[in-house]
Amino acid sequence: MTAAHDWKSIPPLRRGDTIGLLAGWGQFPFTFARNARRQGYRVACVGLQGAAEKELIAEVDEFAWSGVAKLGRMIGLFRSFGVRRLAMAGKVFKANIIYAPWRIFSLVPDLRMIRFWYGKSKADNRDDSILLGIIEEFRKDGMDFFSALDFCPELLVKRGILTFKGLNKTEELDIDFGWGLAKEMGRLDVGQSVAIKDRCVLAVEAVEGTDEAILRAGALCRKGGFTLVKVAKPQQDMRFDVPTVGLKTIQNLHRAGGRVLAIESEKTIFLDGPETISLANRLGITIVAMDRKAA
Numbered sequence: 001m002t003a004a005h006d007w008k009s010i011p012p013l014r015r016g017d018t019i020g021l022l023a024g025w026g027q028f029p030f031t032f033a034r035n036a037r038r039q040g041y042r043v044a045c046v047g048l049q050g051a052a053e054k055e056l057i058a059e060v061d062e063f064a065w066s067g068v069a070k071l072g073r074m075i076g077l078f079r080s081f082g083v084r085r086l087a088m089a090g091k092v093f094k095a096n097i098i099y100a101p102w103r104i105f106s107l108v109p110d111l112r113m114i115r116f117w118y119g120k121s122k123a124d125n126r127d128d129s130i131l132l133g134i135i136e137e138f139r140k141d142g143m144d145f146f147s148a149l150d151f152c153p154e155l156l157v158k159r160g161i162l163t164f165k166g167l168n169k170t171e172e173l174d175i176d177f178g179w180g181l182a183k184e185m186g187r188l189d190v191g192q193s194v195a196i197k198d199r200c201v202l203a204v205e206a207v208e209g210t211d212e213a214i215l216r217a218g219a220l221c222r223k224g225g226f227t228l229v230k231v232a233k234p235q236q237d238m239r240f241d242v243p244t245v246g247l248k249t250i251q252n253l254h255r256a257g258g259r260v261l262a263i264e265s266e267k268t269i270f271l272d273g274p275e276t277i278s279l280a281n282r283l284g285i286t287i288v289a290m291d292r293k294a295a
Helices: 028-038 054-059 071-080 111-118 127-140 169-187 210-220 247-256 273-283
Strands: 018-023 042-048 062-066 085-089 193-197 200-204 227-230 260-264 286-290
Touching: 018 028, 028 042, 028 054, 028 085, 042 054, 042 071, 062 071, 071 111, 071 127, 111 127, 169 193, 169 200, 169 227, 169 260, 169 286, 193 210, 200 210, 210 227, 210 247, 247 260, 247 273, 273 286
Parallel strands: 018 042, 018 085, 042 062, 227 260, 260 286
Antiparallel strands: 193 200, 193 227
């Protein structure tokens, strides 16, 4: 039985401390690791197999791999690295975990994960339920999570039209219509994005993720020209599952025939900013970052 710790007594971070990084897919873990080391911290990383990229090893001070269902191993590794505070960064595709065929054999969860997953600590398998439950498991071992954005706030998009191409009246109406719907989906912890055309919902993001929702919208709206609205949850915990867009988002919008990407300013991670904006300009896609009052 794991001994309980008072996580509130964990001392604040100081330069030279070792901080943890639980890394998934994408560029976010790289940015976090570089910024944290630049600010004088050591970074000990546990990379999730099948998600994190091996190139991350060169960007951190200590590194180990863990299966995504090895909760006990993750906690044990961070303890061995001397970590008291850590952050999550990068995407993990939940559908590949929850709905993997014969998942008990393909993922081989350890005992701690089995107790967590099948215990009474979470009411359902929505993102917030799972991730808040995992955070609580780490707290039992004297570790607590902070937001990775504390070390790279520049990734949060600023308000404004980011591309050369602006919005027409129809697109503004679609954003207004889609914003409230996307917020409601976020409140329910279903997904962060909705695709809209002529104030009609084409697709709502769920467990498949934003990219697949975009492609589904394109299949349903073959004339193209639809708008994707992606927002933070009203109850958004900035430690995890922060809305993220980047080059791949624009590539998929173009492939599907989308013409507008509307995102929430100061609440959305905007990866590869200059490259993403340049690609959107070349493809004739509008990117607009708005706050709640602007919607």
